[in-house]
Amino acid sequence: MRSIVAALLFPAVLGAQGFRISGVTSMQLIELRPLVMDSLSNSLVPGTGESRSVGGVPAICPLTTGFCQFERSGNRVSAAPVLQDLTLAGWGWVEGLSFHGDVRARTQLGGNAAFVYPLTDDHLEVLDAYAQLDRDAWQGRLGRQWVVGGLGAYAFDGANAQWRHNEYTLEGWGGRALVAGLNEPYTSSQLAAIDNTPPSQNGYLFGARARYRPDALTAAAFTYQRVLVADRSGLYSERASLDASTRRFRAAIDLGLDYDFSTGDWNEARLRVGTTGIGSIAYAVEARHSRPFFELWTIWGAFSPVGFDEARATIDWRPAASEFSYSLRGAYRQYAETNTGISLRTNGWRAGADARWQNASAFSAFGSYDIDIGSGAANTDVRTGGRWAASPGLSLGADLMMTQNIYEFRVGTGRIYGASVDGSLQVRPDVRLALDAGFYQHTLTNGAPGPDWTQRRASIRVEWMMGREPGSTGKAP
Amino acid sequence: MRLLRGTSRIWRVLILLATPALTWSQGNAAFPHARHAKLFPTCSGCHAGVPTGDAARSFPSVALCAACHDGAIQPRVRWAPPSRREAGLLVFSHPAHLSKTKDATCESCHSLADPTQWMNVGHITPERCISCHAHGATAHLADNNVCATCHRSLVAAVGLSDARVAALPKPASHARSDFSSGHGPAARSATANCAICHARETCQRCHVDGARAPAIRALGSDARVARLESGRPAVYFTPADHRVSQFTLVHGKSARADAARCATCHARASCETCHIGEGARDVLRLLPDAREATAPGVQLRQATPPATTTLTQASRVSQASPVSLHSDTIPRKVRVHPAGFARTHGGMAASGELQCASCHTKAYCAECHAGEKVTRRYHPSNFVSTHAPQAYGRETDCASCHSTEAFCRACHRQSGLAAKSNVRSTVFHNAQPLWLLQHGRAARQDLTSCTTCHQQTYCKQCHSDLGARINPHGAGFDAARMSSKNPVLCLSCHFKNPLAK
Numbered sequence: 001m002r003s004i005v006a007a008l009l010f011p012a013v014l015g016a017q018g019f020r021i022s023g024v025t026s027m028q029l030i031e032l033r034p035l036v037m038d039s040l041s042n043s044l045v046p047g048t049g050e051s052r053s054v055g056g057v058p059a060i061c062p063l064t065t066g067f068c069q070f071e072r073s074g075n076r077v078s079a080a081p082v083l084q085d086l087t088l089a090g091w092g093w094v095e096g097l098s099f100h101g102d103v104r105a106r107t108q109l110g111g112n113a114a115f116v117y118p119l120t121d122d123h124l125e126v127l128d129a130y131a132q133l134d135r136d137a138w139q140g141r142l143g144r145q146w147v148v149g150g151l152g153a154y155a156f157d158g159a160n161a162q163w164r165h166n167e168y169t170l171e172g173w174g175g176r177a178l179v180a181g182l183n184e185p186y187t188s189s190q191l192a193a194i195d196n197t198p199p200s201q202n203g204y205l206f207g208a209r210a211r212y213r214p215d216a217l218t219a220a221a222f223t224y225q226r227v228l229v230a231d232r233s234g235l236y237s238e239r240a241s242l243d244a245s246t247r248r249f250r251a252a253i254d255l256g257l258d259y260d261f262s263t264g265d266w267n268e269a270r271l272r273v274g275t276t277g278i279g280s281i282a283y284a285v286e287a288r289h290s291r292p293f294f295e296l297w298t299i300w301g302a303f304s305p306v307g308f309d310e311a312r313a314t315i316d317w318r319p320a321a322s323e324f325s326y327s328l329r330g331a332y333r334q335y336a337e338t339n340t341g342i343s344l345r346t347n348g349w350r351a352g353a354d355a356r357w358q359n360a361s362a363f364s365a366f367g368s369y370d371i372d373i374g375s376g377a378a379n380t381d382v383r384t385g386g387r388w389a390a391s392p393g394l395s396l397g398a399d400l401m402m403t404q405n406i407y408e409f410r411v412g413t414g415r416i417y418g419a420s421v422d423g424s425l426q427v428r429p430d431v432r433l434a435l436d437a438g439f440y441q442h443t444l445t446n447g448a449p450g451p452d453w454t455q456r457r458a459s460i461r462v463e464w465m466m467g468r469e470p471g472s473t474g475k476a477p
Numbered sequence: 478m479r480l481l482r483g484t485s486r487i488w489r490v491l492i493l494l495a496t497p498a499l500t501w502s503q504g505n506a507a508f509p510h511a512r513h514a515k516l517f518p519t520c521s522g523c524h525a526g527v528p529t530g531d532a533a534r535s536f537p538s539v540a541l542c543a544a545c546h547d548g549a550i551q552p553r554v555r556w557a558p559p560s561r562r563e564a565g566l567l568v569f570s571h572p573a574h575l576s577k578t579k580d581a582t583c584e585s586c587h588s589l590a591d592p593t594q595w596m597n598v599g600h601i602t603p604e605r606c607i608s609c610h611a612h613g614a615t616a617h618l619a620d621n622n623v624c625a626t627c628h629r630s631l632v633a634a635v636g637l638s639d640a641r642v643a644a645l646p647k648p649a650s651h652a653r654s655d656f657s658s659g660h661g662p663a664a665r666s667a668t669a670n671c672a673i674c675h676a677r678e679t680c681q682r683c684h685v686d687g688a689r690a691p692a693i694r695a696l697g698s699d700a701r702v703a704r705l706e707s708g709r710p711a712v713y714f715t716p717a718d719h720r721v722s723q724f725t726l727v728h729g730k731s732a733r734a735d736a737a738r739c740a741t742c743h744a745r746a747s748c749e750t751c752h753i754g755e756g757a758r759d760v761l762r763l764l765p766d767a768r769e770a771t772a773p774g775v776q777l778r779q780a781t782p783p784a785t786t787t788l789t790q791a792s793r794v795s796q797a798s799p800v801s802l803h804s805d806t807i808p809r810k811v812r813v814h815p816a817g818f819a820r821t822h823g824g825m826a827a828s829g830e831l832q833c834a835s836c837h838t839k840a841y842c843a844e845c846h847a848g849e850k851v852t853r854r855y856h857p858s859n860f861v862s863t864h865a866p867q868a869y870g871r872e873t874d875c876a877s878c879h880s881t882e883a884f885c886r887a888c889h890r891q892s893g894l895a896a897k898s899n900v901r902s903t904v905f906h907n908a909q910p911l912w913l914l915q916h917g918r919a920a921r922q923d924l925t926s927c928t929t930c931h932q933q934t935y936c937k938q939c940h941s942d943l944g945a946r947i948n949p950h951g952a953g954f955d956a957a958r959m960s961s962k963n964p965v966l967c968l969s970c971h972f973k974n975p976l977a978k
Contacts, residue, residue, distance in 0.1 A: 071893070118887040152874060182882070191880075191883065195932055195933075196933075216727050229965075298928075300928060303920065306921045339951055342918040375922050376926055377866040381863050403859070405863075436858070438859065453862050
């Protein structure tokens with residue numbers, strides 16, 4: 001029966017020796033009171049001059065008009081985005097040949113037309129759909145796919161070939177580029193709808209990667225990739241990355257470097273040294289340089305963004321034979337000189353701690369505190385919660401949280417108190433139901449404008465699978 | 478009672494005493510040698526055929542017994558020479574031994590402790606065999622015995638009942654605490670020894686690869702053993718090399734080197750608890766699958782997922798047979814990835830240090846990386862109200878999963894935060910009156926965040942030839958380099974190429 005259903009849904013699996021289709025159906029309820037512009041007659045607003053306040057909220061009262069303008073939370077709107085993800089895999093036509101596909105369908109049920117959850121107007125999206133031929137020494141892929149590496153995740157429509165020989169792996173790919181994080185061509189309507197100066201040309205992506213993995217504990221990879229403007233007038237990006245990791249010398253050492261040829265800057269440089277294994281104490285220190293990367297279809301890269309240097313450390317303590325574990329973390333960052341002559345915060349720091357309790361059987365609880373002070377935004381966040389795993393297939397949990405937005409460039413300060421519950425039930429070995437619901441109370445302080453985040457949120461999700469894993473019969477031993 | 482009425486008291490007593498003996502003798506074929514002491518002075522009188530292997534003359538005839546046990550001289554008996562017995566465990570040839578052993582007599586082996594007593598005979602003891610068969614063994618059940626010298630395999634010993642099989646003596650080595658973990662090499666090198674007491678089903682109670690392991694297949698199948706093993710739990714121990722701290726990380730190498738060893742306790746489904754992807758298929762296909770597995774095997778279990786994670790486990794493994802943990806087994810949770818891995822996995826995944834594909838399909842990565850999705854819950858609940866500092870501080874690379882334009886800007890626009898037009902807003906940025914003057918530094922430090930609300934045209938109002946012509950390029954800006962990569966980009970703000978001479 002399942003085969004028939006699968007075949008009706010996906011004719012490509014008709015001839016397959018095996019197939020697997022998994023899906024996640026989810027629906028969310030989101031509420032929001034967006035920030036809207038309002039005005040009052042000058043005479044109704046106390047004070048004089050252009051800068052006044054309306055109930056503590058800053059207002060601008062242009063002398064040339066008779067009105068004061070201010071922003072306030074508007075009417076409550078809601079959205080119920082519905083997502084249907086389907087993952088398909090079929091194999092068995094020819095040895096090593098398989099087909100993979102990920103399809104995502106979106107829509108929005110009910111709600112207010114004024115509030116469209118991002119991308120829900122893009123009703124059908126093919127995340128990937130490719131055929132793969134796998135041999136002992138090489139692998140080939142053809143179709144919509146994506147590569148993940150030190151440069152991030154890039155999707156494209158094209159081909160990928162990989163050759164493996166002992167500890168060496170060479171990989172090359174190329175095809176029509178898709179916008180990272182959007183999976184649409186550069187000239188797609190989705191991008192044009194949100195940016196009034198979208199790229200006019202598609203891009204073609206080419207990349208290559210060499211990997212060296214002498215043993216299970218050491219590996220390194222070098223990646224080079226460029227996105228060419230379709231009319232060959234230039235590049236959208238040209239980048240390279242070097243990533244290396246080792247677990248030798250009784251340490252976990254990770255190095256990551258990203259280089260942008262168009263600006264001559266390092267976008268990311270990260271060296272992380274930590275302990276290995278699962279001993280009772282694990283710690284890591286990290287030095288990092290970060291500078292934002294922008295593709296060349298935007299002008300942002302020419303605005304000379306600066307990066308910051310950051311040092312961070314984490315320590316995790318899991319006492320042997322104890323049900324408790326603890327974690328401490330901290331980081332400090334210092335921005336590079338901007339040469340603007342403007343005095344503004346040039347550093348940032350964050351610190352956090354959490355404790356977890358994991359009962360040997362079914363109960364667990366956690367508590368955490370984080371503070372993040374930096375340029376642009378700052379907040380503190382306290383969370384606690386517990387979870388009861390009644391069985392491998394049933395769990396229930398509850399969380400409490402309190403966030404204080406201390407400072408932010410664009411929205412005001414305030415506190416948010418929240419409570420949420422969640423649960424999951426493994427209905428069958430291949431069907432799982434999960435749901436959560438929460439309520440959040442937002443209190444704006446200091447008269448800053450901001451959208452009222454007081455709301456209810458909920459989601460329900462069904463995860464299911466048909467078919468079987470390659471190589472597994474699905475029968476009990 | 479009528480029978481007893483005509484007899485004297487003495488005879489009545491004798492008959493009553495003899496009845497149990499008669500009953501015993503009729504029910505048991507063993508001949509009461511001791512009761513016939515001195516009646517038969519030599520063994521060969523009754524067992525003349527034994528030295529030559531003449532089965533017909535190896536036992537006395539019924540007529541010979543009846544000569545005395547005729548009901549008058551002695552009570553009748555229903556003794557009969559044993560029929561040809563089914564094969565037992567012992568493999569022994571009297572003619573062969575007598576021909577090879579000088580001066581051997583029946584008493585050499587069959588006399589019990591006191592050889593001076595008449596007819597004091599019994600079965601040969603193993604120690605007496607060992608005293609002649611010099612193979613270094615010091616005792617019958619010692620490890621260094623060569624059992625097949627005297628025994629046939631249990632499978633061939635079809636004459637043994639279930640009870641006899643169950644009662645077979647257990648060597649002392651089997652009681653050692655480390656026997657479970659260490660018996661493999663000995664079993665492979667001396668399978669014939671194991672076969673004396675064990676059949677295939679003995680091993681298949683625990684060994685997942687019982688159908689393919691040569692040493693186990695060599696034992697043969699036996700219905701008696703199958704009956705005895707039925708319902709007994711499989712017992713699994715934790716090998717020493719599994720206890721090292723990095724075993725989770727490095728076990729792939731040893732698995733590739735000796736998959737057969739893994740197959741002792743792990744069926745394919747066991748590994749598929751984690752390895753649901755493509756990367757470990759070369760090893761997994763060497764392990765027994767569900768059809769082939771002869772034992773439940775070690776059942777790994779994924780930690781109960783948080784309520785908000787997505788189902789990724791596909792193998793449907795059920796507990797078909799009981800399993801008990803060996804006394805040295807310590808159930809423990811294996812942390813495949815260290816704490817904070819979600820934030821730090823990029824480099825490891827990119828370098829190839831992690832073979833992600835061994836456990837994860839591309840779809841797993843896509844759930845986060847290929848655009849926005851509400852189900853993976855990479856972020857904690859209500860992250861939207863706390864994400865600003867993390868975005869400013871680039872705690873994580875938002876662009877790995879989210880398009881700044883399609884996701885961030887769209888949401889900020891929906892919530893009223895994004896710039897609604899190309900005109901200056903009223904009270905944004907906390908209504909700081911000097912924000913316009915301050916924004917330069919803020920923009921250079923946090924330009925990515927700026928772009929989540931502002932579009933390029935907003936900035937071009939001032940920073941372009943069309944606007945106020947305020948130069949946005951900072952110190953060290955390499956116009957030539959950027960122009961060489963995309964000369965069209967310059968014309969976004971400049972009327973003509975500023976680098977043209």
